[in-house]
Amino acid sequence: MADIQQLQKLSTQVRRDIVRMVHAVSSGHPGGSLGCTDFLVALYNGVMNHNPKNFTMDGKGEDLFFLSNGHISPVYYSVLARCGYFPVEELKTFRRLNTRLQGHPTTHDHLPGVRIASGSLGQGMSVAIGAALTKKLNKDNSIIYSLHGDGELQEGQIWEAALYASANKVDNYIATIDYNGRQIDGDVENVLSLGNLKAKFEAFGWQVIETEKGNDMASVIEGLAKAKTFIGKGKPIMNIMKTEMGAGVDYMMGTHKWHGSAPNDDQLAKALGQLEETLGDY
Amino acid sequence: MKKYTYTEKKDTRSGFGAGLQQLGQTNPNVVALCADLIGSLKMDAFKAENPDRFFQVGIAEANMIGIAAGLTIGGKIPFTGTFANFSTGRVYDQIRQSVAYSGKNVKICASHAGLTLGEDGATHQILEDIGLMKMLPHMCVINPCDYNQTKAATIAIADYEGPVYLRFGRPTVPNFTPADQKFEIGKAVMLNEGTDVTIIATGHLVWKAIEAGEKLAEQGISAEIINIHTIKPLDNEAILKSIAKTKCVVTAEEHQMNGGLGDSVAQLLSRHTPTPQEFVAVDDSFGESGTPDELMTKYKLDTIDIINAAHKVIKRK
Known part of the structure; x- marks a missing residue:
């Protein structure tokens, strides 16, 4: 495990990558990407056992991650590139014709690190459960991780999957919810309230843990460490992680406005002024 | 006109069940999923002989398709089973994104296709499934004609790398093709x-x-x-x-x-x-x-x- 300071530096660089990527093509989803940066940086740099230099689709003997809310591809691509799945330089092809870095992640173009297409919401939990079942069949003790948006929980398939995972004791699986309370049309509370999310997943038979500060590296690591202690205990594990959409860029926080909008030149300059270049821009 | 004869009428879904049972005995990577229709899909034998490789997902077809896609990661060959209507139209987006676009080696096996489902009526008689499936890039679409051919097709698709839609039905029809036929995908x-x-x-x-x-x-x-x-x-x-x-x-x-x-x-x-x-x-x-x-x-x-x-x-x- 890298020390907290190093991880924070990486997070700052990843945030720079995110705003630069979406600015360059005037499209993409910076808000959720910035909010999930600390989580993905932690996951891929110390929490997961994985092999970036030798990617295989089957990932035998490795922990696997599935991004269900595929629109936050900028953070996913930056984190994958910066831990060695593919050259950091390739981030400049994001959303451009003939790129492997499609607007939403896909296996179609064989980008190392990606094992399922996502974008149409609500499907990743089922896929993660399937991968977890195969791990069990293969007697592979690795862990399956997934990440979901909170708005995504409005999709019915999520609840089919949630029911299945507890009924069948899929206990080699940790799902995380990016609980930022915002979606395209506004606050989740107003669009379609999730009510008491913790109580809902507990009622569905999950072991629920809460990460109160999803943009604080130490808290994120602590939350994932706690989640891991419940592996193999007969229940799927849900990590409800509170984050701030747009975290790290002041004018992108406190609103849903930056869910799917890219900054202009002035806004980019302002964002970069708040994010120190720590590891070198792509 | 060449003369064709048969000794008995059989349902094509039973051909699927028999093929799946044989795969259970010969291919350890084959797994099967069903959405509360084990008897209708004739998956009982596979389930009984391979309880660890059989997944009852309940009446939740979208989840079934997603789980099947995930099962392929690590080398399993999932066969999903439900009625043709619930195998296609109901889960089109799941098949499109998690299976077809993701290039997953899932076999979508669909019974009770078409009008010959009979008395249940139009809600269950899908007549659009071939069209839905053939429009998906790289989706293989197979619709065998009798019990023997359905059994042979079921066995053959396990060795084919990529998504397949296998369509069959409920009524008994003349079983006239050879029991020992070699099923060649894409060959008339x-x-x-x-x-x-x-x-x-x-x-x-x-x-x-x-x-x-x-x-x-x-x-x-x-x-x-x-x-x-x-x-x-x-x-x-x-x-x-x-x-x-x-x-x-x-x-x-x-x-x-x-x-x-x-x-x-x-x-x-x-x-x-x-x-x-x-x-x-x-x-x-x-x-x-x-x-x-x-x-x-x-x-x-x-x-x-x-x-x-x-x-x-x-x-x-």
Whole structure:
């Protein structure tokens, strides 16, 4: 495990990558990407056992991650590139014709690190459960991780999957919810309230843990460490992680406005002024 | 006209069940999932013999398709089982994104396709599934004609790398193809060589095409009869070769005219050699309750309809 300071530096660089990527093509989803940066940086740099230099689709003997809310591809691509799945330089092809870095992640173009297409919401939990079942069949003790948006929980398939995972004791699986309370049309509370999310997943038979500060590296690591202690205990594990959409860029926080909008030149300059270049821009 | 005989009528879904059971014994990577229809899909034997490799997902088809996609990661070959309607239309986006676009090695096995589901009525009688599935890039679409062929197809698709839609049904139909046949995906089966008209049939309509061929022979018409069990990829070469000889074609299927086998054949012919074609298929309509035989008659999918179509298309040459 890298020390907290190093991880924070990486997070700052990843945030720079995110705003630069979406600015360059005037499209993409910076808000959720910035909010999930600390989580993905932690996951891929110390929490997961994985092999970036030798990617295989089957990932035998490795922990696997599935991004269900595929629109936050900028953070996913930056984190994958910066831990060695593919050259950091390739981030400049994001959303451009003939790129492997499609607007939403896909296996179609064989980008190392990606094992399922996502974008149409609500499907990743089922896929993660399937991968977890195969791990069990293969007697592979690795862990399956997934990440979901909170708005995504409005999709019915999520609840089919949630029911299945507890009924069948899929206990080699940790799902995380990016609980930022915002979606395209506004606050989740107003669009379609999730009510008491913790109580809902507990009622569905999950072991629920809460990460109160999803943009604080130490808290994120602590939350994932706690989640891991419940592996193999007969229940799927849900990590409800509170984050701030747009975290790290002041004018992108406190609103849903930056869910799917890219900054202009002035806004980019302002964002970069708040994010120190720590590891070198792509 | 070559003579075809059979000793018994059997349902194609039982062919699937038998094929799956054999795969359970021969291929340790094959796993199966079902959405509360184990008996209807004839998956009981696989389940009994391989409890660790069988997943009952309940009435949650979207989740089933997603789990199947995930199971492939690590080398499993999942076979999903439910009715054709719930295997396709209900889960189209899950198949599109998590299976087809993601290139996952999932076998979507669908029973009770078409009108011959019978009394349950139109909610369950999907007639659009071939069209839905063949539109997806790189999706293989297979619709075998009898028990033996369905069993052989089930076994064959386990060795094919990539997503497959395997369609079969509930009624008992003549089991006339050889038990030891080698099923070649994408390869048409020539049932009878003829010179006046080509009849291209799939699924339950194949036996009716044979019956039609016999009647036509009595009337002095020589029909070439081709069983297209694989609608995608289509055996272009076999079809074009036949049409070069007969100069007209009848397509026959238990499916909507829009989007079915006939559409695929018409597309092929219009690009290579525009040819008079008649379609024996459901003409822009939902089904309804009734016995399978009554429905096939009412919706003009019977032997007589193939005969009539043959006469009509020959006149158009």
